[in-house]
Amino acid sequence: MGNAGGWSSEALVPVVVNEYSGLTGKGAFRVEAACATGSAAVKAAADAVAAGVADIALAVGVEKMNESPTPIVVEFIGRAGNYFWEFENFGLTFPGYYALYATYYMQKYGVKEEDLCEVAVKNHYYGSLNPKAQFQRRITVEECMKSRYIAWPLKLYDCSPITDGAAAVILASEELATKITDSPVWIEAIGVSTGTANLSKREDYDGLKAARIAAQEAYKRAKLDPENIVKQIDVADVHDCFTIAEIMAYEDLGFAKRGEGVKLIREKQTYVGGLIPVNVDGGLKAKGHPIGATGVSMAVEMTKQLLGKAESGRQVTVKNGRGLAHNVGGTGHYCYVTIYSLSKPKG
Amino acid sequence: MSQKAEFEAFLKKMEDMVAFAKAQFGFPILIDPRTGIVMWYDQRELKVKFIISVDKVRKFFEALREGKLLATKCKSTGRILFPPQVDCPDDPKSEVEWIELPTEGELITWTIINVKPYSFSHYPDYIVGIARLPAVNINVLAWVKCKDPSKLKQGMKVKITIEKREPEGYLTYQIVPVEEC
Numbered sequence: 001m002g003n004a005g006g007w008s009s010e011a012l013v014p015v016v017v018n019e020y021s022g023l024t025g026k027g028a029f030r031v032e033a034a035c036a037t038g039s040a041a042v043k044a045a046a047d048a049v050a051a052g053v054a055d056i057a058l059a060v061g062v063e064k065m066n067e068s069p070t071p072i073v074v075e076f077i078g079r080a081g082n083y084f085w086e087f088e089n090f091g092l093t094f095p096g097y098y099a100l101y102a103t104y105y106m107q108k109y110g111v112k113e114e115d116l117c118e119v120a121v122k123n124h125y126y127g128s129l130n131p132k133a134q135f136q137r138r139i140t141v142e143e144c145m146k147s148r149y150i151a152w153p154l155k156l157y158d159c160s161p162i163t164d165g166a167a168a169v170i171l172a173s174e175e176l177a178t179k180i181t182d183s184p185v186w187i188e189a190i191g192v193s194t195g196t197a198n199l200s201k202r203e204d205y206d207g208l209k210a211a212r213i214a215a216q217e218a219y220k221r222a223k224l225d226p227e228n229i230v231k232q233i234d235v236a237d238v239h240d241c242f243t244i245a246e247i248m249a250y251e252d253l254g255f256a257k258r259g260e261g262v263k264l265i266r267e268k269q270t271y272v273g274g275l276i277p278v279n280v281d282g283g284l285k286a287k288g289h290p291i292g293a294t295g296v297s298m299a300v301e302m303t304k305q306l307l308g309k310a311e312s313g314r315q316v317t318v319k320n321g322r323g324l325a326h327n328v329g330g331t332g333h334y335c336y337v338t339i340y341s342l343s344k345p346k347g
Numbered sequence: 348m349s350q351k352a353e354f355e356a357f358l359k360k361m362e363d364m365v366a367f368a369k370a371q372f373g374f375p376i377l378i379d380p381r382t383g384i385v386m387w388y389d390q391r392e393l394k395v396k397f398i399i400s401v402d403k404v405r406k407f408f409e410a411l412r413e414g415k416l417l418a419t420k421c422k423s424t425g426r427i428l429f430p431p432q433v434d435c436p437d438d439p440k441s442e443v444e445w446i447e448l449p450t451e452g453e454l455i456t457w458t459i460i461n462v463k464p465y466s467f468s469h470y471p472d473y474i475v476g477i478a479r480l481p482a483v484n485i486n487v488l489a490w491v492k493c494k495d496p497s498k499l500k501q502g503m504k505v506k507i508t509i510e511k512r513e514p515e516g517y518l519t520y521q522i523v524p525v526e527e528c
Binding site: 009069071072074075078079082084085086087089090091092093095096099100101102103104107108148149150151152153154198199200201202205 | 350354357358389399401429430455456457458459460461462463464465466467468470473475476477485486487488489490496500501512519
């Protein structure tokens with residue numbers, strides 16, 4: 001069970017969900033990795049199956065953020081850093097942490113607020129094609145530019161929303177999976193990492209080191225060539241909690257060189273039909289970001305895409321049979337990179 | 348109106364609606380005008396306040412009172428740790444010594460917190476930045492004192508100073524640009 005909680009009333013979410021769904025008696029626990037909580041839940045379930053201690057496991061992600069008013073949610077997420085040295089004295093907010101990266105990146109590479117808005121425009125476009133997305137309306141760069149500042153230079157349309165949501169995936173051993181379905185999707189590899197709690201201890205502010213480490217680990221385990229990753233996958237869901245985060249993800253995952261991620265969005269290379277389609281479910285930005293559910297919803301989306309079951313207009317062409325989910329917790333405090341595949345992993 | 352006053356006015360309106368709902372229908376139930384969803388307005392409230400041990404870094408606060416910003420330094424590896432910690436991550440057997448940080452730095456990045464957390468909602472918009480102290484290769488995250496944020500630039504010279512944070516009335520450190528800002 002992936003659930004960050006705090007802003008919602010229920011404390012023992014796994015047992016409540018088990019009781020509601022007729023699973024009382026089955027083992028359950030809650031995992032937490034901030035905004036990467038869902039991917040941590042998928043990993044816990046996948047590890048149990050891979051280790052042979054379970055034949056089948058259910059990874060659920062759930063979050064009810066709307067049980068608290070906005071200023072309280074801002075308070076809770078703002079505390080997701082190094083509490084005493086960042087929040088207590090300096091009142092950082094979650095948009096604020098990413099805005100520190102945005103300012104640095106924009107100054108270093110000459111990127112404009114309009115460039116960031118292009119990410120929001122793309123993700124709202126795909127949100128409009130995904131019936132499960134929180135935002136169904138397309139937006140323009142002009143609308144995005146006119147929205148109010150939340151944490152300068154990030155504006156309202158640069159930010160993912162406060163969301164209620166849930167997602168679930170079933171993980172099973174090869175033997176059991178082939179009895180349940182004739183079209184299983186495999187987890188080929190998972191790469192995990194953490195970054196420093198305190199942002200002042202980071203080496204640079206134009207990318208997330210934790211994401212780079214997690215990606216390298218995942219590529220190595222899946223035996224993928226890290227220099228040519230876009231040629232080996234068909235689709236990616238990346239952690240676009242803020243527009244700047246999607247651009248940094250392009251670079252951290254090796255879709256673009258450092259400082260060149262912005263070119264991908266300017267040239268529309270991350271739309272369906274481009275070099276590598278990214279967040280064609282709307283991403284966190286438009287699909288919504290129910291913290292503990294997000295990583296699990298990425299697993300659902302990769303499964304849908306690989307099986308050709310995504311809605312018309314947002315289904316990618318599947319050539320390599322492989323999708324990538326990049327789920328960041330906090331501001332690069334945790335990172336999970338998961339490779340989903342139609343083929344059984346080698347060796 | 349501060350964000351705190353706005354939020355409190357919002358909560359008061361909600362409480363009034365709930366009082367009306369209870370008198371009229373017998374339950375603290377509201378209907379969200381945006382979504383039409385029926386919601387129970389929680390009748391219990393949880394107040395959270397933490398009491399945090401800073402015993403191992405008490406020297407930091409003693410020095411702050413004298414106008415100095417301290418870090419720790421691992422005796423065996425020479426690594427400087429800020430915020431200070433009394434155990435060396437690279438050599439658990441090593442002891443640390445307390446050192447005073449230089450005050451000269453350069454601004455690396457910054458943001459303006461426009462939408463504030465509830466517990467900071469009584470402040471006007473504030474600037475948070477990260478400054479690098481090149482002499483010791485340490486970064487400091489703090490509020491940036493500047494009236495005109497458009498004057499802030501990557502790499503500009505700054506000083507770390509000690510300020511009394513009001514209205515809470517406690518000492519903390521801040522980043523102050525050397526040129527008028």
